[in-house]
Amino acid sequence: MLKLYGYWRSSAAYRVRIALNFKGLDADLLSVHLVKDGGEQHKADYAKINPQELVPTLVDIDDSGNEFVLSQSMAILEYLEDCYPQSALLPTEAKSKAHVRALALSIACEIHPLNNLKVLQYLAGEIGIADEAKSVWYHHWIHEGFGALEQQLEKHAGRFCFGDSVSLVDLCLIPQVYNAHRFKVDLTCYPNILRVTENCNQLDAFIQAMPENQFDAS
Ligand SMILES: N[C@@H](CCC(=O)N[C@@H](CS)C(=O)NCC(=O)O)C(=O)O
Known part of the structure; x- marks a missing residue:
C-alpha cells in the first residue's frame, strides 16, 4: 500500500502524482498544508516523517506492515520506476x-x-x-x-x-x-x-x- 504526503500546489508532489497515475498505482494522498499556521510541514509530527520539512514523502507499506519512508521526489520517481516498471518513465538505452x-x-x-x-x-x-x-x-x-x-x-x-x-x-x-x-x-x-x-x-x-x-x- 502506498501513501503520499503532498500538497495540491507543491510542484515536487505534482511530479509524483503524475507518476502514480501514469503507472496506474493507487495511493492514499495525505495533505500537508504548506502555508496554514506557518506551514504544517514544520509541525513535529510531520518533521518526524520528513526531517527536511518538505513534501513529498512516499510511504510504501508491505503486507507485514513494514513501512518504507522515502523523501525527495526524484528518488521517489526512481523508486517507483524500479518497483513498478509498467509504463516506463526512463528509456532503457x-x-x-x-x-x-x-x-x-x-x-x-x-x-x-x-x-x-x-x-x-x-x-x-x-x-x-x-x-x-x-x-x-x-x-x-x-x-x-x-x-x-x-x-x-x-x-x-x-x-x-x-x-x-x-x-x-x-x-x-x-x-x-x-x-x-x-x-x-x-x-x-x-x-x-x-x-x-x-x-x-x-x-x-x-x-x-x-x-x-x-x-x-x-
Ligand atoms: N528537492 C525536493 C524539493 C521538495 C520541496 O521543495 N517541496 C516544497 C513544495 S514543492 C516544500 O515542501 N516546501 C515547503 C517549504 O518551502 O517550506 C524534492 O524534489 O522533493
Missing part, C-alpha cells in the same frame, strides 16, 4: 536514459530550488525584498532554466520532452510550467516547452494530477 535524467535534473535541481516556497519566504521576510523584486528573482531563474531547456528540446523533443514517450522530464516540466503561469511568466518564447505541455496536459495521468483537481485544493 544508457545514453538516452542519461539524457532524460540530465534534462529532468536541469529542472529539479537548477530551477525549482531557487523558486521554492521557503526561498521566496526568506527573500520577502529575513532579506526584506519587495514583491516586485521577488517577482524579478522568480522570472529570472525561470527564463535562465527554460532558455537552456528550450534549446535542448529542439534536439530531443518529439511529442514529449524526450521523443514520443512520456519520461521523467515531462513529469518535472509540467509542474514547473504550472508554477511559471502562476507567477505570470510569459512563456511565448518557448515553443517546444509550450507544445510538449499541451500534449502532456491532454493525458489523463496529467489531468488527474493537476493542482486544481486535488481534494485539498482551495
Whole structure:
C-alpha cells in the first residue's frame, strides 16, 4: 500500500502524482498544508516523517506492515520506476536514459530550488525584498532554466520532452510550467516547452494530477 504526503500546489508532489497515475498505482494522498499556521510541514509530527520539512514523502507499506519512508521526489520517481516498471518513465538505452535524467535534473535541481516556497519566504521576510523584486528573482531563474531547456528540446523533443514517450522530464516540466503561469511568466518564447505541455496536459495521468483537481485544493 502506498501513501503520499503532498500538497495540491507543491510542484515536487505534482511530479509524483503524475507518476502514480501514469503507472496506474493507487495511493492514499495525505495533505500537508504548506502555508496554514506557518506551514504544517514544520509541525513535529510531520518533521518526524520528513526531517527536511518538505513534501513529498512516499510511504510504501508491505503486507507485514513494514513501512518504507522515502523523501525527495526524484528518488521517489526512481523508486517507483524500479518497483513498478509498467509504463516506463526512463528509456532503457544508457545514453538516452542519461539524457532524460540530465534534462529532468536541469529542472529539479537548477530551477525549482531557487523558486521554492521557503526561498521566496526568506527573500520577502529575513532579506526584506519587495514583491516586485521577488517577482524579478522568480522570472529570472525561470527564463535562465527554460532558455537552456528550450534549446535542448529542439534536439530531443518529439511529442514529449524526450521523443514520443512520456519520461521523467515531462513529469518535472509540467509542474514547473504550472508554477511559471502562476507567477505570470510569459512563456511565448518557448515553443517546444509550450507544445510538449499541451500534449502532456491532454493525458489523463496529467489531468488527474493537476493542482486544481486535488481534494485539498482551495
Ligand atoms: N528537492 C525536493 C524539493 C521538495 C520541496 O521543495 N517541496 C516544497 C513544495 S514543492 C516544500 O515542501 N516546501 C515547503 C517549504 O518551502 O517550506 C524534492 O524534489 O522533493
